[in-house]
Amino acid sequence: MFKNVIGLIVEYNPFHNGHLHHIQKIDRLFEDNTKIAVMSGDFVQRGEPSLINKFEKTKIALSQGIDIVIELPAFYSTQSAEIFAKGSVNLLDRLSCNYLVFGSESNDLEKLKKIANISLTKEFTISLKEFLAEGFSYPTAFSKALFDEKLGSNDILALEYLKAIKSINSSMEAYCIKREKIGYYDDEKDNFASASYIRKVLLDFNKKKEDKLNKIKNLVPEFSYKILEENFGNFSYLSNFFDLIKYQIIKNYSKLKNIPDLEIGLENRLYKYSLENLRFDEFFNNILTKRLTISRLQRILLHSLFDLTENITEKVKNEVPFVKILGFSTKGQSYLNYLKKMEDYNERKILTSNRNLKEILNEEEIELFNFNELCSQIYRIKSSYANIGYPIIKRD
Numbered sequence: 001m002f003k004n005v006i007g008l009i010v011e012y013n014p015f016h017n018g019h020l021h022h023i024q025k026i027d028r029l030f031e032d033n034t035k036i037a038v039m040s041g042d043f044v045q046r047g048e049p050s051l052i053n054k055f056e057k058t059k060i061a062l063s064q065g066i067d068i069v070i071e072l073p074a075f076y077s078t079q080s081a082e083i084f085a086k087g088s089v090n091l092l093d094r095l096s097c098n099y100l101v102f103g104s105e106s107n108d109l110e111k112l113k114k115i116a117n118i119s120l121t122k123e124f125t126i127s128l129k130e131f132l133a134e135g136f137s138y139p140t141a142f143s144k145a146l147f148d149e150k151l152g153s154n155d156i157l158a159l160e161y162l163k164a165i166k167s168i169n170s171s172m173e174a175y176c177i178k179r180e181k182i183g184y185y186d187d188e189k190d191n192f193a194s195a196s197y198i199r200k201v202l203l204d205f206n207k208k209k210e211d212k213l214n215k216i217k218n219l220v221p222e223f224s225y226k227i228l229e230e231n232f233g234n235f236s237y238l239s240n241f242f243d244l245i246k247y248q249i250i251k252n253y254s255k256l257k258n259i260p261d262l263e264i265g266l267e268n269r270l271y272k273y274s275l276e277n278l279r280f281d282e283f284f285n286n287i288l289t290k291r292l293t294i295s296r297l298q299r300i301l302l303h304s305l306f307d308l309t310e311n312i313t314e315k316v317k318n319e320v321p322f323v324k325i326l327g328f329s330t331k332g333q334s335y336l337n338y339l340k341k342m343e344d345y346n347e348r349k350i351l352t353s354n355r356n357l358k359e360i361l362n363e364e365e366i367e368l369f370n371f372n373e374l375c376s377q378i379y380r381i382k383s384s385y386a387n388i389g390y391p392i393i394k395r396d
Contacts, residue, residue, distance in 0.1 A: 002335055004033040007092035007100045007172065008066070009085070009161065011040040011077075013050050013199070015060045015224040017192050018103075018179070023065045025177050026101055034335050036068040037061055038091045039326070040077035041372070042236075042379035045084050047298025049236035049379055051199060056227050058327040063223045067332035070095070071324040074375035075316050075368065078302045080138075080261060083317060085160030086167065090320040093170040094348050096339065100172045102161055105152030107178035112155060115146060116162040137293050154179050168318075193219045202228070202235060209233075238298060239280040240382040245305045246274040246283075258309040262300055263291070270304065306375050312368070321365040322349040324372075 006026055012019060026035060039061065041054040050057065058069045076087030092100060106112065118124055124145055131141035139156070143149060151159070158176060165172055193216075201207070201215045209232055217225055249256065249270050256267035266287070273286050288297055302308070315321075328336060336352070339345055349360055357366055 004030040005097045006035045007097035008037040009088040010037045011044045012057045016220045034067050037066045038070045038088045041071045043078050046295045051235050052231045060224045067329045069326040073372040081160045086164040089164035101175045103154045103179040104176035109176050116159045191218045242280040249274040259303045260313050321368045325352045
């Protein structure tokens with residue numbers, strides 16, 4: 001009945017013309033498809049709050065042709081590429097996707113598969129650890145361990161997707177689409193621009209609202225522009241959470257060593273500078289080192305804010321606790337109804353509301369569900385949108 005069920009891993013922070021191109025390319029390649037996007041919720045993999053909240057992003061995704069939007073919980077969305085990818089692939093596998101389609105700078109799937117297999121070997125792991133011990137950041141150490149193989153940001157994520165598919169023994173087939181026009185951090189070209197560039201424009205304190213919106217108007221689809229315009233002035237910055245982050249660091253100083261990815265001694269610098277009366281940029285630059293990437297430090301700050309520990313990470317690393325649906329189209333609803341007829345439906349732990357959690361999840365899974373809800377509540381503290389509960393968003 002459902003021939004081509006396509007999985008996408010997205011953040012849509014914000015949704016732009018490159019994302020629309022990806023969706024349109026899928027429609028040309030796979031006829032009669034159902035598109036399922038697992039999407040970072042209110043916090044994203046670069047260790048930042050999402051520009052707009054997950055419900056607004058869901059509206060945009062559905063308006064542009066996505067059929068089901070799944071939330072990637074904060075205990076996956078704010079992690080390293082490996083855990084981000086593993087959680088995402090697990091969720092798409094839980095919904096029986098046939099294909100995982102992702103963007104790639106190289107567009108060379110066979111080469112990426114070979115590199116992914118190499119990176120799973122013991123020799124590669126030893127080499128990677130040696131370069132990390134020398135003080136190189138993870139992306140640089142990874143490249144050096146591959147004999148200085150240069151990979152784009154999307155290709156690095158693609159490697160993790162391929163490794164995740166293999167590690168969970170998923171039947172999903174990988175398919176890559178060449179990233180067109182611009183790179184991950186590039187400026188605009190032919191009405192295409194990276195999400196990083198669009199955020200840079202929108203978050204520029206030195207430009208007027210009209211100038212910012214005019215600058216991005218041709219870079220995003222019309223409905224995405226409408227949502228961004230409506231939310232202008234309510235965009236979320238990591239600096240908005242600075243007081244809460246400092247409070248958590250001071251309060252939990254003795255437990256900071258339990259934060260994922262925290263190198264020895266970093267907890268002391270976090271604590272020291274949290275006690276000083278610094279602006280966020282001063283605080284951040286005092287802690288940042290050559291060994292840390294900006295994204296990694298931002299993730300560490302979010303983990304301290306959430307109290308996201310290694311213990312939680314270990315619990316979710318290999319088995320997703322639930323599948324939280326944020327919205328669906330009419331076709332998406334039909335597919336969800338189709339899954340309900342499966343014998344193993346209850347084992348899939350699919351949630352379309354906050355009701356009857358105890359009937360679907362066990363005690364530990366409910367704790368993890370509540371952890372993710374708390375992260376969204378923290379997001380709401382520093383944004384102006386109301387506590388709107390859990391709306392399922394539908395597109396006809």
